[in-house]
Amino acid sequence: xxxxxxxxxxxxxxxxxxxxxxxxxxxxxxxxxxxxxxxxxxxxxxxxxxxxxxxxxxxxxxxxxxxxxxxxxxxxxxxxxxxxxxxxxxxxxxxxxxxxxxxxxxxxxxxxxxxxxxxxxxxxxxxxxxxxxxxxxxxxxxxxxxxxxxxxxxxxxxxxxxxxxxxxxxxxxxxxxxxxxxxxxxxxxxxxxxxxxxxxxxxxxxxxxxxxxxxxxxxxxxxxxxxxxxxxxxxxxxxxxxxxxxxxxxxxx
Amino acid sequence: xxxxxxxxxxxxxxxxxxxxxxxxxxxxxxxxxxxxxxxxxxxxxxxxxxxxxxxxxxxxxxxxxxxxxxxxxxxxxxxxxxxxxxxxxxxxxxxxxxxxxxxxxxxxxxxxxxxxxxxxxxxxxxxxxxxxxxxxxxxxxxxxxxxxxxxxxxxxxxxxxxxxxxxxxxxxxxxxxxxxxxxxxxxxxxxxxxxxxxxxxxxxxxxxxxxxxxxxxxxxxxxxxxxxxxxxxxxxxxxxxxxxxxxxxxxxx
Numbered sequence: 001x002x003x004x005x006x007x008x009x010x011x012x013x014x015x016x017x018x019x020x021x022x023x024x025x026x027x028x029x030x031x032x033x034x035x036x037x038x039x040x041x042x043x044x045x046x047x048x049x050x051x052x053x054x055x056x057x058x059x060x061x062x063x064x065x066x067x068x069x070x071x072x073x074x075x076x077x078x079x080x081x082x083x084x085x086x087x088x089x090x091x092x093x094x095x096x097x098x099x100x101x102x103x104x105x106x107x108x109x110x111x112x113x114x115x116x117x118x119x120x121x122x123x124x125x126x127x128x129x130x131x132x133x134x135x136x137x138x139x140x141x142x143x144x145x146x147x148x149x150x151x152x153x154x155x156x157x158x159x160x161x162x163x164x165x166x167x168x169x170x171x172x173x174x175x176x177x178x179x180x181x182x183x184x185x186x187x188x189x190x191x192x193x194x195x196x197x198x199x200x201x202x203x204x205x206x207x208x209x210x211x212x213x214x215x216x217x218x219x220x221x222x223x224x225x226x227x228x229x230x231x232x233x234x235x236x237x238x239x240x241x242x243x244x245x246x247x248x249x250x251x252x253x
Numbered sequence: 254x255x256x257x258x259x260x261x262x263x264x265x266x267x268x269x270x271x272x273x274x275x276x277x278x279x280x281x282x283x284x285x286x287x288x289x290x291x292x293x294x295x296x297x298x299x300x301x302x303x304x305x306x307x308x309x310x311x312x313x314x315x316x317x318x319x320x321x322x323x324x325x326x327x328x329x330x331x332x333x334x335x336x337x338x339x340x341x342x343x344x345x346x347x348x349x350x351x352x353x354x355x356x357x358x359x360x361x362x363x364x365x366x367x368x369x370x371x372x373x374x375x376x377x378x379x380x381x382x383x384x385x386x387x388x389x390x391x392x393x394x395x396x397x398x399x400x401x402x403x404x405x406x407x408x409x410x411x412x413x414x415x416x417x418x419x420x421x422x423x424x425x426x427x428x429x430x431x432x433x434x435x436x437x438x439x440x441x442x443x444x445x446x447x448x449x450x451x452x453x454x455x456x457x458x459x460x461x462x463x464x465x466x467x468x469x470x471x472x473x474x475x476x477x478x479x480x481x482x483x484x485x486x487x488x489x490x491x492x493x494x495x496x497x498x499x500x501x502x503x504x505x506x
Binding site: 031032034035038039042043046047049050051052053055058063066067069073074075076147150151177180181184197198200201204207210211212218219222224225226 | 284285287288291292296300302303304305306307308309311316319320322323327328329400401403404405430433434437450451453454460463464465468469471472475477478479
């Protein structure tokens with residue numbers, strides 16, 4: 001097994017909080033912010049999977065807009081074009097998760113990149129808005145091979161961009177499908193757990209009160225059962241920052 | 254445009270009601286039947302999409318089991334192997350939707366087949382249990398090309414099995430992603446709407462009461478916004494049975 005040369009981070013849901021758009025959605029559609037935000041994100045993922053399976057690529061900004069249109073249509077809400085434009089552009093100003101900000105403050109001396117479904121423009125906007133542009137060697141978009149995760153070509157983009165072998169790269173992600181796809185392609189994988197099985201169990205404790213947020217957490221927060229076990233698991237990106245030196249040392253005996 | 258030669262039906266969610274397993278799930282996990290059934294079905298679809306995108310095929314019975322294991326894990330419930338076997342096998346005894354039974358009672362004189370993600374064994378079991386084996390010329394499983402809908406090869410299975418051109422086949426489905434994939438491949442498409450936009454709007458009317466069932470309906474019942482408009486839309490399979498002669502006549506001037 002070669003030693004680890006780079007850490008490659010997923011963006012949406014790992015470094016950046018997709019729920020950060022909820023305030024803008026709530027402002028536009030009072031009372032519906034939580035529901036619409038969760039359906040929007042879920043459909044954004046579904047559409048990326050469908051398009052990867054169909055071989056029918058469009059830029060992730062298009063996918064993001066289509067998913068929002070679906071979410072809005074479920075409630076029968078009519079939205080003006082400029083409101084939709086504004087919400088889609090809110091995806092370019094997502095906040096870093098607090099543990100991602102802490103990690104980027106402390107971790108240095110490693111090759112670090114982003115590998116994301118986001119288009120090059122979306123990724124540029126994200127890191128610039130968060131002021132973390134200088135922390136990443138490369139912003140790698142799946143757009144280079146016109147597909148989405150978990151298609152193997154999405155992960156090939158990281159290998160192409162970094163000039164490394166798959167096993168020299170650790171994909172760091174909170175998204176179960178991303179861990180599954182990266183493992184299948186041959187990258188090493190590190191899962192950021194964030195929502196433990198027992199924390200999710202507590203959210204779902206009362207079967208009579210499973211709301212949109214609980215359903216979203218149930219669908220999205222756990223390891224996928226088709227994906228195998230990642231090489232490493234950390235509770236948070238902050239924990240990852242602490243463990244990174246020993247992960248590297250262990251891979252490089 | 255060539256004239257229509259055959260109607261090909263989706264099985265799960267179009268002819269057969271996947272919610273029919275809920276009683277068995279509730280019996281095994283009291284109070285959790287509704288939640289677990291919806292998460293199970295949603296993950297079954299997600300895993301079929303992921304596997305189609307990854308090019309990592311396993312029989313749909315394997316996918317069905319993996320999805321159930323995920324759903325159970327979200328609640329922290331431990332289930333014995335024989336309970337899991339029994340629930341997975343309940344997927345082979347799904348009830349026909351009432352409108353599907355009515356359609357099959359009345360519609361005759363057409364070439365009719367099933368095109369499904371289900372394995373050949375699962376499809377055989379389904380139609381035998383429902384007593385409708387004789388109504389279909391062919392039970393076409395995507396297993397022939399080892400992928401899942403909406404991958405183009407899934408639809409190619411229908412063309413292969415029936416010896417028809419794509420535009421001579423109408424894919425009849427309630428599943429939005431199925432309409433999208435079939436259209437993209439070049440089949441004609443007929444959507445069974447079942448849940449109208451206004452019916453869904455009523456279910457979602459109170460944003461404070463969006464439960465597991467409402468979230469599932471929101472995610473699964475509407476036309477996907479990336480998929481374009483189907484050639485035909487019927488409210489139900491019963492309506493389709495009434496309209497079938499004029500659909501055929503119109504295509505064959």
